[in-house]
Structure formats: structure tokens, C-alpha cells
Amino acid sequence: MNFSKKLTDPVFKVIAEAGSDVETYLVGGFVRDLILNRPSKDIDVVCVGSGISLAKVVAGKLGNHVNVSIFKNFGTAMLKHDGVEIEFVGARKESYRRDSRKPIVEDGTLEDDQNRRDFTINALAISLNEGNYGELIDPFNGLGDLKKKLIRTPLDPAITFSDDPLRMMRAIRFATQLNFDIEADTFEAIINNKDRINIVSQERITDELNKIIMSKKPSYGFKLLYHGGLLELIFPEMVKLQGVENIDGKGHKDNFYHTLQVLDKVAEKSDDLWLRWAAILHDIAKPNTKRFDKEVGWTFHGHEDKGARMVPGIFRRMKLPLHENMKKVKNLVKLHLRPIALVNDRVTDSALRRLLFEAGDDLDDLLLLCRADITSKNMDKVKRYLGNFSKVEKKLKDVEERDKVKNFQPPISGEEIMSHFAIKPGRDVGVIKEEIKEAILEGKIRNNYQEAFDLMIEIGEKIGLGKQK
Ligand code: CTP
Numbered sequence: 001m002n003f004s005k006k007l008t009d010p011v012f013k014v015i016a017e018a019g020s021d022v023e024t025y026l027v028g029g030f031v032r033d034l035i036l037n038r039p040s041k042d043i044d045v046v047c048v049g050s051g052i053s054l055a056k057v058v059a060g061k062l063g064n065h066v067n068v069s070i071f072k073n074f075g076t077a078m079l080k081h082d083g084v085e086i087e088f089v090g091a092r093k094e095s096y097r098r099d100s101r102k103p104i105v106e107d108g109t110l111e112d113d114q115n116r117r118d119f120t121i122n123a124l125a126i127s128l129n130e131g132n133y134g135e136l137i138d139p140f141n142g143l144g145d146l147k148k149k150l151i152r153t154p155l156d157p158a159i160t161f162s163d164d165p166l167r168m169m170r171a172i173r174f175a176t177q178l179n180f181d182i183e184a185d186t187f188e189a190i191i192n193n194k195d196r197i198n199i200v201s202q203e204r205i206t207d208e209l210n211k212i213i214m215s216k217k218p219s220y221g222f223k224l225l226y227h228g229g230l231l232e233l234i235f236p237e238m239v240k241l242q243g244v245e246n247i248d249g250k251g252h253k254d255n256f257y258h259t260l261q262v263l264d265k266v267a268e269k270s271d272d273l274w275l276r277w278a279a280i281l282h283d284i285a286k287p288n289t290k291r292f293d294k295e296v297g298w299t300f301h302g303h304e305d306k307g308a309r310m311v312p313g314i315f316r317r318m319k320l321p322l323h324e325n326m327k328k329v330k331n332l333v334k335l336h337l338r339p340i341a342l343v344n345d346r347v348t349d350s351a352l353r354r355l356l357f358e359a360g361d362d363l364d365d366l367l368l369l370c371r372a373d374i375t376s377k378n379m380d381k382v383k384r385y386l387g388n389f390s391k392v393e394k395k396l397k398d399v400e401e402r403d404k405v406k407n408f409q410p411p412i413s414g415e416e417i418m419s420h421f422a423i424k425p426g427r428d429v430g431v432i433k434e435e436i437k438e439a440i441l442e443g444k445i446r447n448n449y450q451e452a453f454d455l456m457i458e459i460g461e462k463i464g465l466g467k468q469k
Helices: 011-018 029-036 051-062 110-115 142-148 157-163 166-178 184-199 202-213 218-228 230-234 255-269 273-281 303-318 324-335 349-372 379-403 414-421 427-442 449-462
Strands: 024-027 042-047 068-071 076-081 084-090 092-095 104-107 125-127 291-293 297-299
Touching: 011 024, 011 051, 011 084, 024 029, 024 110, 029 042, 029 125, 029 142, 042 051, 051 068, 051 076, 051 084, 092 110, 110 125, 157 166, 157 184, 166 184, 166 202, 166 218, 166 230, 184 218, 184 230, 202 218, 202 273, 202 303, 218 230, 218 255, 255 273, 255 349, 273 303, 273 324, 273 349, 303 324, 324 349, 349 379, 349 427, 414 427, 414 449, 427 449
Parallel strands: 042 084
Antiparallel strands: 024 042, 024 125, 068 076, 076 084, 092 104, 291 297
16 A cells, blocks of 8 residues: 555655665554544654664754754654654564663664554554555555554554553553554553552643543543443542442432433533533542432542542642643632522522632532433433523523623732721731721622722721721
């Protein structure tokens, strides 16, 4: 099979010319994505010789504005051309030790290089050599697997996964991104080698997990992780969500599958990784808060607060960033029951204002999460709940338009309080600011300067502060 027609970028001819005295091939993810017509970010070039020398010649041919970055320790070189990264490496043979993902590397042939790769669909090469330019070199029938939508290792999967256990995560990640199946022997080898994941750094595991989460239908990846036994090892809190208990004929939802449904629904509407994490974690404390009450059945009181408190620990362990994004996830988990609790017609404006204030910039994401959280087999029920929920959204919108509390800025600043009463920074300033904020949220005064100023005077008198000097 010849793909020369697909190699439209003139840079391929330049590489071919530069590599006229060494065997040169396109390999890996680039070839896979080219055949699948997926957009690809970077180009991997392998040559039977020195990748670094080849990169230098290519750069020379492209013009002197092109910089080559050389990674001597890895024997690779990279250059950027028209916004695309092109990586050059010499063909290599790899062997692994038991305790490390770092292989012992020797120079090798193209065949050696294809043998060392993780999946048949990633072991495809396209020749850039004269004589067979554009020809596919596919020793493991990766093309067939692309057609059959199958993830399969080129060699014995037990060896491939034991050598580099990150590949178990990669198998599931590619299956999820591409909507492929994992071939039975390959999947069985994941089950058998799952414990080897403990030699992989958390950062690499989390990278793959995030790619699964960012896929179109992340639930598929989580189910594969669960059935492969990896989820228990990398994310045990999530596995605890699985299962239904029955007492006196009363059961509860399976919270694992419910969570995955919510995650997929959020993924349909938003590409925000952190909102997707909030979906994953929204019910994470349900197993810890589960009780059975003879009158009302199963309850999960306080799971939203406990869940929010679990977020930093999970983020720390996963080596996810602990700054703004974590706060957002925590806030969404904490507030995820609040909008639906506002369905009641008798709900006060102050309750709406409080939610607007606490959600702040996360409000739209919170509403999206809450909508996705409405799952039931009973479609009438879902329809009714969604209808009610639209009313809540409208009420929130109306109150926000009127009172502007979402991004609440105190109408009276700390400086003004201090200068008016001639006091130094301290507790009294905080007390006055807090009381003004509460009065606005409670609807006792409106969110404007004059009413806040009058209240400031009143509070000042009450707590015994003198008038302006
Ligand atoms: N590879 C491998 N084992 C790994 C990582 C990578 O065999 N643990 C090989 C595969 O042949 C892969 C190539 O190196 O195609 C490039 O790896 P990488 O850039 O991580 O993945 P891509 O396949 O390019 O896909 P993506 O960019 O989507 O991650």
C-alpha cells in the first residue's frame, strides 16, 4: 500500500532528500493518525543511523531560521517547521529490566524499532526512501487493526506490558480516544500485569487518565480501567462507588455507573477538564456517608461536604495542580445539591443570592453539572426534574440581573471603613464588611454604595466606634 499521495507537506520531500544515504521512515502516532485522517501534532521520523545528524541536514535544507534542539542523552533531535514539531531518532532495539520502565537501548534496524513499539497501530512505518517512497511497512498488520478498530500489542502482550506498564494505561487511553476494542489476549495481559503499574510514576498515570477523561465518551475508559483491575489500584475511591445494597427490598443507585453517566453528559457539553473532574468526584463520599433508615430508605447525608473535603487529598495523590482548578472542583462538589434544592416555589431570594455568591464564576459549570446529575431510568421523572431545573435557572438569572451578587464586590472597601472611623486594620473592619455582605445577601439592604454606607454608620455606632475625626 502506498501513501505518497497523503504526504502533501513538502517537508517530507526535504526529509527524503536529506536522508538519501540512510534509510528514513515516518513512524508511530503520526502514521496512525494520517491513515485515520485524524489531525496530528507532531511528526516522528526514524532513520537507520543517527537521528541527530539527519535533523541537522534537514534543518540546513529548510533554511537557517530553523533551530534544532538536540537531546544527546536520548539520541534524538527535534525541529519546529511551520508550527509542527518534527522529531528525529535513530532506529533502536530495546530491552528492559524488571524494576524500571527505562529500557537499555542499542542501535537497531527498522524491524527492531517496530518490534519495540506498544501497539500494532503505533508500529506502522511509511518509507521516505527513493524506490519505495510512501510505501507502508506494516509487519504486524496494524492497518488491519485500524480497520477492525482493535488495540493489540505487536509481540506477546505480557512482555509488552511487563516491560513498560504505562502501556496498560495507554491501551485503554487509545481505545477510549479512538473508540476501539482491546483485543482479548491484550486485555487479559492487562488483568494479569496490573500490579506492575506500581513502577510507573503518578504523573504519567495521571497524564493518561486525563486523556481518558478528555475523550468524547470517558465512561468507556473508566469501565475498561475497572474491568482490567487498574482502577482499584490508581483510584480506589471510585471503585467503592460501585455496587447496590438492598435492605427490606429497598436498593439505591449504583453510584459508579451513575457517576459515569454524569461524566459522559458533562463531556457532551463541555471540554473543561476540571468540570469533568467535578463530575467524577461529585458523589465520591457517598460510600462513606451511606446509611439505611427504616422510614426513608438509603441516605447519603453530608456527602457533598465530605466529598469536597476529600478533593484536596485526591488531587495531591494524583499530582494534579492544587491551585485555582482544585478550588473550583471542590466548590462544585460542595454545591452540587444546592440548585436542585431551590426548586421549591417558596424558595426565598436570599437563598438564591447566597448560591450566586458562593458559586461565583463557577455558576454556569455548576448548573451544567446539576443538569447532568439528573439521571433516572424513568424518563417521565427526568423530564419533570429538568423542567423544574429550568425554573431554578431562570430564578437565578433574574436575581443575578437585579442584584449582581455573583461576583460580589463589597460596595464599601476596608480602606473606607478605616478612614471613616479612623481605625487601624483589625477585627472591627472585618466585622463591618461581613455584616454588610450578609445584609446584602439576606436582602436587608440593596447592593449599592449609599445603603451600605448607612449600614456601616449604624454598625459602627453599635460596636462603639467613634465618628469620623
Ligand atoms: N511508544 C511506545 N511505548 C510507549 C510510548 C510510546 O511504544 N510507552 C511509541 C509508540 O509507537 C508511539 C510512539 O512511541 O506511537 C510515540 O509516542 P507518543 O508521542 O507518546 O504517542 P503517539 O502515538 O504519538 O500518540 P499521542 O500523541 O496521541 O500520545
